[in-house]
Structure formats: C-alpha cells, structure tokens
Amino acid sequence: MxxxxxxxxxxxxxxxxxxxxxxxxxxxxxxxxxxxxxxxxxxxxxxxxxxxxxxxxxxxxxxxxxxxxxxxxxxxxxxxxxxxxxxxxxxxxxxxxxxxxxxxxxxxxAEWAWLRPRRLERALRAQGLRGTAYRPLSGDAPLSDRLAREARSRPPLPPGCHAVVPRAMPLVHHAMNEHGKTSVTWFGPTPRVIVTEPELVRQVLSNKFGHFEKAGFGQLTRLLHHGVSTHQGSKWAKHRRIINPAFHLDKLKRMLPAFASCCADMVSRWEGLVAAADDGEPCEVDVWPEMQRLTGDVISRVAFGSSYLEGRRIFELQEEQVHLAMLVANKIHIPGYMMLPTRVNRRMKRIAAEIEGILRGMIATRESSLRAGKATSDDLLGLLLESNMEQFSGEGEGEGGTNSGGGGMSTDDIIGECKLFYFAGMETTSVLLTWTMVVLAMHQEWQDRAREEVLRVFGGGCRSVPDYDGLSRLKIVTMVLYEVLRLYTPLPALHRRTYKPMELGGVRYPAGVMLMLPLLSIHHDKDVWGPDADEFRPERFAEGIARAAASGGDAPPAFFPFGWGPRTCIGQTFALLEAKIGLAMILGSFVFELSPSYSHAPFPVVLLQPEHGAQVKLRKLP
Known part of the structure; x- marks a missing residue:
C-alpha cells in the first residue's frame, strides 16, 4: 500500500x-x-x-x-x-x-522467511503430515549439523555391519523415527517432505504430468557442474539428445580396451607393492584413493583422450571443490549467500574458473580439428562435439525430417557437460568399486565365488582385455555390484520440487514443496526388502532387479541407484562396465581382506564415501 x-x-x-x-x-x-x-x-x-x-x-x-x-x-x-x-x-x-x-x-x-513457510506448513499439517517445526531462516540446518556431528562422533560400525542409514543420513533417520516415514523437514524456509514409498518414488521420477522440477541448488550446483543432470525442460531434452549417441552401447564397447589398460596399470602397480612386502606378508593398500586414481585415469582417456597425469589438475580441483561445497551446503538457502565475498566462496569461484579455463582450451583445440576435417576421436568429448556439430548443421533430424534439436550447445554448455563427465564419471564408479572391495573383504565366501566365476569366464588371471560378451556372462559379479549399490548407494538422496499444486499418495501438495527421495533409506527398508534388508545377500538379485525385493513376483522394482524414468543416469551402462572390468581384473590377480587399521565409517561427502579410507591387505593370487 x-x-x-x-x-x-x-x-x-x-x-x-x-x-x-x-x-x-x-x-x-x-x-x-x-x-x-x-x-x-x-x-x-x-x-x-x-x-x-x-x-x-x-x-x-x-x-x-x-x-x-x-x-x-x-x-x-x-x-x-x-x-x-x-x-x-x-x-x-x-x-x-x-x-x-x-x-x-x-x-x-517476511513473505519469504515467515508467511509463505507458515502457509505451506499449515497446508501439510492439515492433511496429517507431521515433522520438525519450522525455524525462521535456518530451518533444520542446526538440527542437521548436530545430528551429523553426533553420528560421526560415535564409534565406527563393526566390520560386517551394513546398517549405515543412521550414520549416513542422520536427519532422515531421526525424522522418520520421530514422525513416520512420510514426514516433513525444512531446507531453510522450504518444506521438504520425505517420500519413501517405492511406487510414489517412481511416480515422482517418471514425472508423466510435468508436476515436478529438479530441485537445484543455484550457484553451488553451477560451481560443481552444470550438465544435463541439472537442466530442465527443453534444454534438458536438447542436451540429452546430443549426449545420447556418445553413450550408445556400440560406442562404449569400443572403450573397453581403454578401461582394461587403466585397470592393468593399477594391477601392475599393486603387484609391485605386494612384491616389495617383507617375507611374503600381505601388503596394506588404501583402495579409496587408488580407485579415485583408476576412475580418474579412465575418464581422462575415454572422455578426453588424455592420461591421468594430464587430467590430474582437474581431479585435484574437483575434489577440493566438493569438500568446499559441503562447508556451505547448509547455507545455500539464504538468498545471495553464494555472492558474499567469503573465503570459501572466493576459493570456489577461483577453482571453477581454473577448471573451465582448462576445459575451454581442450574444447577449442578439438573444435578446430573438427572444422579442419580431421577424424573425430572415439572419446566422449569427440563424440559429443561431433553430435553437437550435426545439430548446428541440421543433420540431427527428428521424426518427419525436422531438426527437433533447436540448435546445438554453446561452448559454456559443453564445458558444463565436461565437468559433469569428470564429477560423475570419476566419483560414482570410484565409490562403487571401493565399497565393493570393502564388502568382499568382509564376506570372503562371496569374494571366492566371484573370483571363481571370473577365472572360469576369462581364464588365467584376466590380464587380457575382457570382452563385452564375457562381461555379460558375469552373473555373480553383477549380483555383487547390485547388492553393493543397494547397501551403499553412491548418491543417498534425490530431490524434486512441485512447481504447481498436485496430488501424490493422497496428499495434496502446494507449489513450492521439496520432495526428498532418500534412496539409501529406501534400499534398507525392511518393509520393502524383508527382515534381512541390512544384510549382504547378493542372491536376492539372482532373478533380476524386478524380483529382488521381498515382494518378489512381478512387482515393480524398488531399486533406484541410478534414478528412474526419463532422467535415469545416462552413464549407468558406462559405470557398470567400468566396475565389472575393474573388479574382474582385481579378483583375477589378488586375494584381499580387511586391514586391522580399517574403520567402517560411511559418510556422505556429496556421495557416500569411507570417512577414514578403505585399507585392505592384498596378497597375490597363486
């Protein structure tokens, strides 16, 4: 007025x-x-x-x-x-x-910090949803910080214990225990409803009626990566269409020699460490940084045609960026916070600028070669640039002979996709392989069964390049990887936001509500997976993903390590092929067990990582 x-x-x-x-x-x-x-x-x-x-x-x-x-x-x-x-x-x-x-x-x-949150809170509580009370500005950030500190201060989990949710997702665990499975927490002034029913999770991720948008985290997301996984609407569709050809199975098959070469280098390095050990004693190796190095080498070669040494600077910067992001994660709901000239914000912007400068130079060199008519490399960047140029030239036609792409991607867009290649391609597979080695070191009987299968399929030591047909026959290895993905889901949760009123599971959600899909918690839910949900039982996947849950039969799956629906992770086949080759070559060369120095402490740093490393004892396979 x-x-x-x-x-x-x-x-x-x-x-x-x-x-x-x-x-x-x-x-x-x-x-x-x-x-x-x-x-x-x-x-x-x-x-x-x-x-x-x-x-x-x-x-x-x-x-x-x-x-x-x-x-x-x-x-x-x-x-x-x-x-x-x-x-x-x-x-x-x-x-x-x-x-x-x-x-x-x-x-x-007042509208942002008090009136709107209170309206949304009343609308949700009127329908029977319970949860934490809203605290102006901070939401549940203080509670989340306190619970995380308490979780990390507790003694590590005993070896062989896979009940990781209380330690890895303390706020979700607390809210569900106090207020039920469908409960309300607060991300700053935004209500965040926990959704755990698998059928509802599939509805949210499928998004058939366009009620949901991906919940972004603004400038923080852009500093980490701003590729296809963060885009919405027509921009997401265009990027997905341009990137898809690079991840076709026939293209991935041609990358298998590069996968195997990187794994062979790591195996040779480990053999040297074992040989140098005194009196034939097992050699202790922290496999967490080793797996980061392996997957970094793989993504450098198959995505950019370079070696790990050439890409090391980007890896170091990305790793530092992830740790800095965790320092500000509970403050990004404050408008303009990422624009403040704090020490962490300034450092994150410098890191992003340096990474983008390196990538911009790589892209410019490749584009010059393409314009000069030189052959395209079979790496992901070459395939991406080739597909992008087809979109610009009108060769990428949709149905009916029309170019549905609306043009190609800008250089900044391509830089964003390259950052996503590095972030997702390196980090996701490295945590999967790390947890697989840790779990197999805990469960020697499954390590022996997986090794027996590898030696049967590939023969002596698996030192040659594993072919795709052989990898497809590794049933036990696949079951082990799926069970590790269930117990130690790399990305513990996904988030979506309602941008218009809609109904889900009998609850009418106003616009502006965040839906949290706690994948790790769902994968440990005894109502879904049975009373042994916290146990390592790869045989549950013997008849495939659809029959793995306790309900069995033809029930829709409740297994979401790579998401679900149209936004399923585009690199899931890439990640599983890389993990299969890496695990097969390790099993074909070594026997391993947990080191006494290992401390079982899973903790999320964006992805679910071993807080104190992953030390195992290696012995050369006779």
Whole structure:
C-alpha cells in the first residue's frame, strides 16, 4: 500500500507544478525528481548533500534556480526560489518513496522467511503430515549439523555391519523415527517432505504430468557442474539428445580396451607393492584413493583422450571443490549467500574458473580439428562435439525430417557437460568399486565365488582385455555390484520440487514443496526388502532387479541407484562396465581382506564415501 501512496504523492506535487511550468522546463524538473529520488533512496544519511550534488549534476544549481525562479510561483514554494527550495519541495514525496522501498523489501523478506513457510506448513499439517517445526531462516540446518556431528562422533560400525542409514543420513533417520516415514523437514524456509514409498518414488521420477522440477541448488550446483543432470525442460531434452549417441552401447564397447589398460596399470602397480612386502606378508593398500586414481585415469582417456597425469589438475580441483561445497551446503538457502565475498566462496569461484579455463582450451583445440576435417576421436568429448556439430548443421533430424534439436550447445554448455563427465564419471564408479572391495573383504565366501566365476569366464588371471560378451556372462559379479549399490548407494538422496499444486499418495501438495527421495533409506527398508534388508545377500538379485525385493513376483522394482524414468543416469551402462572390468581384473590377480587399521565409517561427502579410507591387505593370487 505504501508504494502506490508514495507515487500518488509525487504525482500530486508534479501536477501542482505542471500547471505553471512550460513543457521544456517541466522535463528538467522531472529529471530532477528522478535523480534526487535515487540519491535519497541510496544515500539517505546524506540527503541534503546528495540533493545538492544531483542538482549540480543535472543542470547545475544556477540552472535549477533559474528554472524554479521562472517556472514556479513564489506562493507555491512559500519564498523566493532557490536550490534549497527544490529540496523542500521534493523531500516529502521522496522520503515516502524511500519508506515505501524499505517497506516493500521488508514485506518480501517476511513473505519469504515467515508467511509463505507458515502457509505451506499449515497446508501439510492439515492433511496429517507431521515433522520438525519450522525455524525462521535456518530451518533444520542446526538440527542437521548436530545430528551429523553426533553420528560421526560415535564409534565406527563393526566390520560386517551394513546398517549405515543412521550414520549416513542422520536427519532422515531421526525424522522418520520421530514422525513416520512420510514426514516433513525444512531446507531453510522450504518444506521438504520425505517420500519413501517405492511406487510414489517412481511416480515422482517418471514425472508423466510435468508436476515436478529438479530441485537445484543455484550457484553451488553451477560451481560443481552444470550438465544435463541439472537442466530442465527443453534444454534438458536438447542436451540429452546430443549426449545420447556418445553413450550408445556400440560406442562404449569400443572403450573397453581403454578401461582394461587403466585397470592393468593399477594391477601392475599393486603387484609391485605386494612384491616389495617383507617375507611374503600381505601388503596394506588404501583402495579409496587408488580407485579415485583408476576412475580418474579412465575418464581422462575415454572422455578426453588424455592420461591421468594430464587430467590430474582437474581431479585435484574437483575434489577440493566438493569438500568446499559441503562447508556451505547448509547455507545455500539464504538468498545471495553464494555472492558474499567469503573465503570459501572466493576459493570456489577461483577453482571453477581454473577448471573451465582448462576445459575451454581442450574444447577449442578439438573444435578446430573438427572444422579442419580431421577424424573425430572415439572419446566422449569427440563424440559429443561431433553430435553437437550435426545439430548446428541440421543433420540431427527428428521424426518427419525436422531438426527437433533447436540448435546445438554453446561452448559454456559443453564445458558444463565436461565437468559433469569428470564429477560423475570419476566419483560414482570410484565409490562403487571401493565399497565393493570393502564388502568382499568382509564376506570372503562371496569374494571366492566371484573370483571363481571370473577365472572360469576369462581364464588365467584376466590380464587380457575382457570382452563385452564375457562381461555379460558375469552373473555373480553383477549380483555383487547390485547388492553393493543397494547397501551403499553412491548418491543417498534425490530431490524434486512441485512447481504447481498436485496430488501424490493422497496428499495434496502446494507449489513450492521439496520432495526428498532418500534412496539409501529406501534400499534398507525392511518393509520393502524383508527382515534381512541390512544384510549382504547378493542372491536376492539372482532373478533380476524386478524380483529382488521381498515382494518378489512381478512387482515393480524398488531399486533406484541410478534414478528412474526419463532422467535415469545416462552413464549407468558406462559405470557398470567400468566396475565389472575393474573388479574382474582385481579378483583375477589378488586375494584381499580387511586391514586391522580399517574403520567402517560411511559418510556422505556429496556421495557416500569411507570417512577414514578403505585399507585392505592384498596378497597375490597363486
């Protein structure tokens, strides 16, 4: 209400003046109004100085006096015209404008921080949903921090224990225990509803009616990566279509030699460590950094045609960026927080700029080669650029011979996809292989069964390049990988946001509610997977994913390590092929067991990682 009243006041003063002022001089006065208003709004403690400064800037104090002297009657100003009379004339409406601006900002802040959250909270509670009470601004951030500290301060889990949810997702575990499986938590001023029913999770991820959008985290997401996984609508569809050809199975098959070469280098390095051990004793190796190095080497070669050494700088920067992101994760709901010049924010922006500079140079070199007519490399970047150029040239046609792509991707878009290649291609597979080695070290009987299968399919030591047909016959290895993905899901949760009112599971959700899909918790749910949900039992996948859950039969699957629906992870086949080759070559060369120094402490740093490393004892296979 204050803003319209303010403008009415300004206009009414202007109307009084306009009856006595010629058009040209009236324009000068309006300029004076406009500029003085800006000075008063943005320099309130120094209004008089600001007005005098503005008066001189617009057309000088003398000119202003002349305008007022010749245009405004003395009776209107109450005394002989002067620059100070101008201030007296303008001050009331401009003060009202300043008050209106402040009131408008305060109203917006109150709506964001209190009124809207309370409306959403009432709407959810009226339908029987319970959860934590809303705390202005911070939401559940203090509770989440406290629960995380408590979880990390507890003793590590005993070896062989896979009940990791209380430690890895303490806030979700607390909310579900206190308020039920479908409960409400708060991400800043946004209500976040936990959805655990597999059928509802599939509905959300399928998004058939367009009710949901991916819940982004703004500038933080862009600093980490801003590829296809973060886009929405037509931009997501265009990027997905351009990237898809690079992940076709026939293209991935041609990458198998590069996978095997990287794994062979790691196996040779481990053999050297074992040989150097005293008296044939097992050699202790922390396989977590080793797997990061392996997958970093793989993604460098198959995505960019370079070696690990050439890509090491990007890996180091990405790893630092992930750890910095965790420091600000509970503050990003505050508007403008990522724009503040804090030490962490400045460092994250410098890292992002350096990574993007390296990638921009790589992309420019490749694009120059393509324009010169040189052959495209079979790596992901080459395939991506080739597909992108087809979109620009109109060769990428949709049904009916029309180019449905709407053009290709910009260089910035391609940089975003390359950052996603590095982030997802390296981190996801490295945590999968790390947890697989840890779990097989805990369960020697399954390690022996998987090794027996590898040796039966590939023969002595699996030192040659494993072919795709052989990998497809590794049934036990596949079961082991699926069970590890279930127990140690790399990405513990997915988030979606309702952008219009909709109904899900009998609950009517207003627009602006975040839905949290706690994949790790769902994969440990005894109602879904049976009383042995926290146990390592790969045989549950013997008849495939659809029959793995306790319900069995033809029930829809409740297994979501790579998401579900149209936004299923585009690189899941890539990740599983890489993991199969790596595990097959390790099993064909070594026997391993947990080291006494290993501490079983899964903890999410974006992905679910071993907090204190993953130390195992290696022995060369006889």
């Amino acid at each position: 204050l803003m319209p009243l303010c403008f009415y006041s300004v206009l009414s003063h202007g109307a009084k003046i306009s009856r006595h002022v010629p058009v040209g001089r009236l324009h000068a006065l309006l300029c004076l109004y406009k500029t003085t208003a800006m000075a008063l709004v943005f320099d309130l403690p120094f209004r008089r100085t600001a007005v005098q400064r503005v008066t001189s800037l617009e057309f000088s104090s003398v000119a202003a006096s002349q305008v007022m002297a010749t245009s405004v009657p003395v009776g209107l100003l109450g005394e002989a015209p002067s620059p100070w009379n101008v201030q007296q004339l303008l001050l009331p409406p401009l003060c009202a404008a300043a008050v209106a601006v402040v009131a408008w900002c305060a109203a917006r802040a």
